[in-house]
Amino acid sequence: MSILNAIQEKLDSLHVKERALAEYLLAHPQSAVQMTITELAAQSGSSPSTISRFCKTFHSNNFPDFKQKLATELVRTTSTANQYQDIVAGKPLEDIVSAITANHLRSITDTTRVLDLQQLRLAIAAMHDASRIDLYGSATSGIVAQDFFQKLIRVGKAAAAFSDPHMMLTSAASLSPRDVAIGISFTGETPETIHALRCAAERGATTMSITRFGSNPLADHASIRLFTSSAEAGMRRGNMASRMAQLHVVDILFMGLVSERFELYVPRLEQSYQTVRSYTAGKEERKTK
Numbered sequence: 001m002s003i004l005n006a007i008q009e010k011l012d013s014l015h016v017k018e019r020a021l022a023e024y025l026l027a028h029p030q031s032a033v034q035m036t037i038t039e040l041a042a043q044s045g046s047s048p049s050t051i052s053r054f055c056k057t058f059h060s061n062n063f064p065d066f067k068q069k070l071a072t073e074l075v076r077t078t079s080t081a082n083q084y085q086d087i088v089a090g091k092p093l094e095d096i097v098s099a100i101t102a103n104h105l106r107s108i109t110d111t112t113r114v115l116d117l118q119q120l121r122l123a124i125a126a127m128h129d130a131s132r133i134d135l136y137g138s139a140t141s142g143i144v145a146q147d148f149f150q151k152l153i154r155v156g157k158a159a160a161a162f163s164d165p166h167m168m169l170t171s172a173a174s175l176s177p178r179d180v181a182i183g184i185s186f187t188g189e190t191p192e193t194i195h196a197l198r199c200a201a202e203r204g205a206t207t208m209s210i211t212r213f214g215s216n217p218l219a220d221h222a223s224i225r226l227f228t229s230s231a232e233a234g235m236r237r238g239n240m241a242s243r244m245a246q247l248h249v250v251d252i253l254f255m256g257l258v259s260e261r262f263e264l265y266v267p268r269l270e271q272s273y274q275t276v277r278s279y280t281a282g283k284e285e286r287k288t289k
Contacts, residue, residue, distance in 0.1 A: 002114050003070050004029060005230045006058055006214030018054050021046040025070075033071040037063045057215050059116075059227065072113065100240065107241035108248045110229030114213045115249070122224050124256045126206045127157070130180040134205075135161040136168045136196045137184035140239040144210075144246040145184050151254045154272045155265040168196035177204035185209075186228070186242040188216025197221045210249050212242070226253075 007022045014022055024044035025032050032040055037048045040063075046054075051063055060066035091099070127133060133152060137145035142163035149161035162168045175181060181200030183193045188211030198221045201207045209222035212230035219225045228245035258265040 002110055002213040002227075002230045003058060003066075003073055006212070009230070010057075010215060017046045017050045018057075020044055021050060021054055029070060029074055033067045033074065059213070059215075059225070069114075103241045104244045107229050107245045111227075111245040111248050114227045114229065115252070116226070119224055119226055120252065120256065123208055123226060123253055124260060126180050126208070126224065127152075127253070127257055128261065129178075130206070131158065131178040132175070132180070133157055133159040134168075134171050134175060134179065134181040134196075134200065135159065135184065136163075136172075136181065136193045137161070138163055138165075138190050138192055140243050141184040141186060141190070141193070141246065144243060144250060145182075147247060148182070148184075148250045148254070151250070154269055155258060156268045162196070165192035165195070168192060169199055172196045172199035172205075173203065175200050175203045175205040177206075179203075179205040180208065181205045182208045182210065183218050183222065184211075184246060185218050186212050186239060186246070188212060188214075188218040190218070194218050194221060210246055 004026060007026060011019060011022055011026075021040075021044045024040075028043075031043075035043065037051050041047050041051055044051075055061075055063050055066040058066065060069060135145040135148055137143075142161070145161040145163070149159050152159040160171060162171055172181060179200075181197055183197035185193045188209065194217050197207050197209065197218060201221055201223070206224065207222045208224040208226065209219045210226045210228065211218050213227040214230055219227075226249055228242065228249060258269070
């Protein structure tokens with residue numbers, strides 16, 4: 001569950017009263033969604049003001065909003081079949097196929113649940129108006145940044161993807177208030193990406209983050225925050241489900257961008273397709289001669 005996983009991951013960094021509240025929520029989530037803010041404060045040994053701050057930390061507008069999100073997650077079944085499955089030795093191939101499929105489907109479903117439509121609208125509007133779009137990401141997130149770059153360049157958006165830390169900063173330093181910078185990191189704690197997005201913000205660019213759900217430093221430096229499922233864990237998974245979640249968000253952004261200005265972008269897509277096809281088709285013809 002995205003909210004409960006995010007709370008568990010941040011447990012050690014919370015203040016004393018917030019930690020008491022977090023521990024109560026983790027132990028009694030079903031009871032908490034039935035309580036008023038005063039009742040939860042009394043049961044958890046916290047206070048209404050602490051609960052309000054806590055809810056905002058986990059990206060909810062207020063306690064009723066937090067309860068609604070938590071209740072929605074609790075509706076999901078918690079059977080073993082719906083848990084992320086790690087890599088194990090000697091697993092039959094047919095079981096591996098089923099496990100990976102289930103992991104990816106759950107990652108996409110969980111991500112859809114935590115996406116904020118208002119934040120998506122702001123992100124798409126910012127990209128429409130951007131003179132230039134920088135994409136920052138390391139390792140697996142760098143692959144996602146490259147995927148987004150390839151999409152944007154096909155519709156004529158001036159974009160660039162960077163994984164090298166120095167190049168991230170070099171490019172960020174040249175941005176202006178007319179530009180957009182997007183930092184991609186599953187944990188939201190990759191130092192190089194954080195530094196680049198912070199630099200972009202200092203230059204006045206509109207900043208966006210794509211991170212797992214919960215409080216994290218990269219999202220703190222972004223004016224537009226988009227979240228993915230936070231449930232994947234385990235060092236043997238190779239960020240497979242998290243990568244799919246990030247690509248899911250990227251695909252939504254791209255489709256939203258093109259859909260809103262269909263008459264502008266679709267001809268550019270067609271032109272890029274026909275141009276590549278004409279050159280590659282000619283190359284294949286020459287090979288056959």
